[in-house]
Amino acid sequence: MxxxxxxxGGLDSTVLAYHLLxxxxxxxxxxxxxxxxxxxxLDSSSNIAGSLSIPHQILQxxxxxxxxxxxxxxxxxxxxxxxxxxxDSMKATVVPNRNMILLSLAAGHAISLQxxxxxxxAHAGDHTIYPDCRPEFADAMDNVLQLxxxxxxxxxRPFVKWSKADLVKRGNELGVxxxxxxxxxxxxxxxxxxxGTCVERKEAFELVGLSDPTQYKG
Amino acid sequence: MxxxxxxxGGLDSTVLAYHLLxxxxxxxxxxxxxxxxxxxxLDSSSNIAGSLSIPHQILQxxxxxxxxxxxxxxxxxxxxxxxxxxxDSMKATVVPNRNMILLSLAAGHAISLQxxxxxxxAHAGDHTIYPDCRPEFADAMDNVLQLxxxxxxxxxRPFVKWSKADLVKRGNELGVxxxxxxxxxxxxxxxxxxxGTCVERKEAFELVGLSDPTQYKG
Numbered sequence: 493m494x495x496x497x498x499x500x501g502g503l504d505s506t507v508l509a510y511h512l513l514x515x516x517x518x519x520x521x522x523x524x525x526x527x528x529x530x531x532x533x534l535d536s537s538s539n540i541a542g543s544l545s546i547p548h549q550i551l552q553x554x555x556x557x558x559x560x561x562x563x564x565x566x567x568x569x570x571x572x573x574x575x576x577x578x579x580d581s582m583k584a585t586v587v588p589n590r591n592m593i594l595l596s597l598a599a600g601h602a603i604s605l606q607x608x609x610x611x612x613x614a615h616a617g618d619h620t621i622y623p624d625c626r627p628e629f630a631d632a633m634d635n636v637l638q639l640x641x642x643x644x645x646x647x648x649r650p651f652v653k654w655s656k657a658d659l660v661k662r663g664n665e666l667g668v669x670x671x672x673x674x675x676x677x678x679x680x681x682x683x684x685x686x687x688g689t690c691v692e693r694k695e696a697f698e699l700v701g702l703s704d705p706t707q708y709k710g
Numbered sequence: 711m712x713x714x715x716x717x718x719g720g721l722d723s724t725v726l727a728y729h730l731l732x733x734x735x736x737x738x739x740x741x742x743x744x745x746x747x748x749x750x751x752l753d754s755s756s757n758i759a760g761s762l763s764i765p766h767q768i769l770q771x772x773x774x775x776x777x778x779x780x781x782x783x784x785x786x787x788x789x790x791x792x793x794x795x796x797x798d799s800m801k802a803t804v805v806p807n808r809n810m811i812l813l814s815l816a817a818g819h820a821i822s823l824q825x826x827x828x829x830x831x832a833h834a835g836d837h838t839i840y841p842d843c844r845p846e847f848a849d850a851m852d853n854v855l856q857l858x859x860x861x862x863x864x865x866x867r868p869f870v871k872w873s874k875a876d877l878v879k880r881g882n883e884l885g886v887x888x889x890x891x892x893x894x895x896x897x898x899x900x901x902x903x904x905x906g907t908c909v910e911r912k913e914a915f916e917l918v919g920l921s922d923p924t925q926y927k928g
Contacts, residue, residue, distance in 0.1 A: 551777055559769055560818045589818035589858050596814045600778045600807035623859050632854035639847040640807050 493517040495609035495648060496602040498524070498594050499548070501537030503673045503693060504613035504651065507663040509544065511650065512611060514666055520605060521548040522598050526587065527557020527566045529679040536674035543669070551597065563587040565677060572677055574686040582621045582688045585677060591624035595633055595647070596640075603641045610637065611648040617656045617692060627652050656696035664702055671705035682709040711735040713827035713866060714820040716742070716812050717766070719755030721891040721911060722831035722869065725881040727762065729868065730829060732884055738823060739766040740816050744805065745775020745784045747897040754892035761887070769815065781805040783895060790896055792904040800839045800906045803895060809842035813851055813865070814858075821859045828855065829866040835874045835910060845870050874914035882920060889923035900927040 495512060499505045499521035512519055523537040534550055541548030557566035564570040564584040573581040591612070598610045618625035634647035651659060663670065675693045678684040685694065685708040697704040713730060717723045717739035730737055741755040752768055759766030775784035782788040782802040791799040809832070816828045836843035852865035869877060881888065893911045896902040903912065903926040915922040 549777075552773060553771060555770060556815075556818075559767075559815065559822070561822050587818075588821035589814055592814040592854065592858050593811070593818055596807055596810040597774075597777065600774075600805075600811055603806035604777070604779050623857065626857065629854065629857040632850070632857050636810065636847065636850035636854050639841065639844065639850050640810050641841050 493609050493648070494602075494605075494607040495611045496520045496522050496598045496605065496607055497611040498522055498598055498613070499537055499541065501533040501535070501540060501673065502675050502689075503663070503668075503670065504615060504656075504659055506540055506673045507659045507666070507668055508611060508613040508651065509540070509546075510666040510668050511662060512648075513544070513546070517609075518607075519546050520601070520607070521546060522601060523548065523550045524594055524597065525550060525552045525554050526560070526590065526593070527554040528587075529565060529568060529572075530674070530677050532676075532679065532681075533674040536672055540669065540672050543672070556593070560588045560590070572687055575688065576691050579688070585688065586622060589624065591622070591629070592633065595637075599637055599640055599645050602645055603643070607645075608643070609646045609648050611650075613651055613659075614649050615651040615654045615656060615659060621688075656692055657699040660696045660700045660702060664700070673706070675706075680709060682707050684709055711827050711866070712820075712823070712825035713829045714738045714740050714816045714823065714825055715829040716740055716816055716831070717755055717759070719751040719753070719758060719891065720893050720907075721881065721886075721888065722833060722874075722877055724758055724891045725877045725884070725886055726829060726831040726869065727758070727764075728884040728886050729880060730866075731762070731764070735827075736825075737764050738819070738825070739764060740819060741766065741768045742812055742815065743768060743770045743772050744778070744808065744811070745772040746805075747783060747786060747790075748892070748895050750894075750897065750899070751892040754890055758887065758890050761890070774811070778806045778808070790905055792906075794906065794909050797906070803906065804840060807842065809840070809847070810851065813855075817855055817858055817863050820863055821861070825863075826861070827864045827866050829868075831869055831877075832867050833869040833872045833874060833877060839906075874910055875917040878914045878918045878920060882918070891924070893924075898927060900925050902927055
């Protein structure tokens with residue numbers, strides 16, 4: 493497999509990178525600045541990719557935040573909800589059509605590199621909030637990617653039925669440096685511990701019975 | 711219909727804009743600078759949108775040219791083929807996954823605006839060269855767009871079975887200002903008359919028996 497993997501520098505996509513390397517994939521990691529308030533994840537992506545010594549590119553598209561208005565992730569005027577990830581209030585963190593945009597950019601890059609696969613780390617915990625993390629979205633996306641070029645591009649989403657705890661468990665087996673990964677949406681210097689993704693991350697470590705090496709604020 | 715229409719300032723997408731307005735659609739026109747060498751089409755897009763007095767936005771993403779390397783449209787090191795559009799040599803003008811990228815951006819914008827439709831002007835003449843202009847690609851794209859958000863987004867592609875001559879004929883009925891549209895890929899100040907899209911444009915006007923008001927070089 494020769495894959496362009498979407499790589500945010502978060503826990504999920506870092507486990508994905510290690511998981512694919514463990515399967516001897518040839519990898520190119522692609523991070524995208526789409527105007528997210530948690531720009532710190534991009535620093536994490538560089539840090540982790542550097543330690544893995546695999547090709548990595550950050551595509552700077554901060555102007556997308558304006559095009560895709562209305563999300564708490566890109567609009568500082570919209571307050572970031574606190575609480576559990578699965579709550580309805582977390583829908584404020586949906587960035588319109590984010591995954592299709594990121595996957596289509598990754599696919600264009602894969603075609604350009606003559607790679608055969610695009611990989612991303614959507615997992616089962618995301619489904620209730622994000623329409624573009626649903627398995628049926630991933631299936632339809634796989635279908636259209638087969639037709640985007642004269643050569644087929646496959647969509648690899650190995651975690652689409654996994655829980656976040658499954659990811660932590662797999663990451664632990666693979667020696668993922670969890671302390672380097674960045675999950676928090678709030679954009680501070682430490683994980684806030686209160687936003688949906690922080691709450692989900694802490695819960696996942698607790699479920700697996702592991703200690704999260706990340707420093708939480710306060 | 712409330713539609714975001716991809717609008718390059720070329721003949722096809724200008725006919726599309728007039729066609730949708732004729733059907734009383736509420737329109738937002740979206741042009742995208744993806745690093746194409748024919749930046750002049752973006753000037754045309756502003757000019758035409760201004761004369762129609764409908765909302766228009768140019769999204770500046772010239773860095774995509776680097777991500778999507780290997781096309782004569784974005785890489786000045788690759789020479790632009792001359793001749794008929796349907797020839798195999800024209801495949802050098804394919805920008806990897808261009809339409810999926812543009813459509814996914816338009817869809818994100820449509821979701822953000824609470825619009826229900828994304829429209830684009832793919833037509834039958836494109837199919838032999840561009841994989842992402844084929845009807846089966848458009849069908850698969852329509853399918854995935856239905857799943858990208860909790861509300862469905864429809865992909866409107868009224869010209870997918872039309873020839874370029876059909877577009878010229880329809881544009882003529884609608885009073886499209888053909889002299890304001892820009893088709894040429896070469897990036898000069900006048901249409902070159904030799905690149906695939908110029909050859910196809912001239913042929914279409916001849917087939918319909920109309921005179922093309924555009925000035926050709928030489």
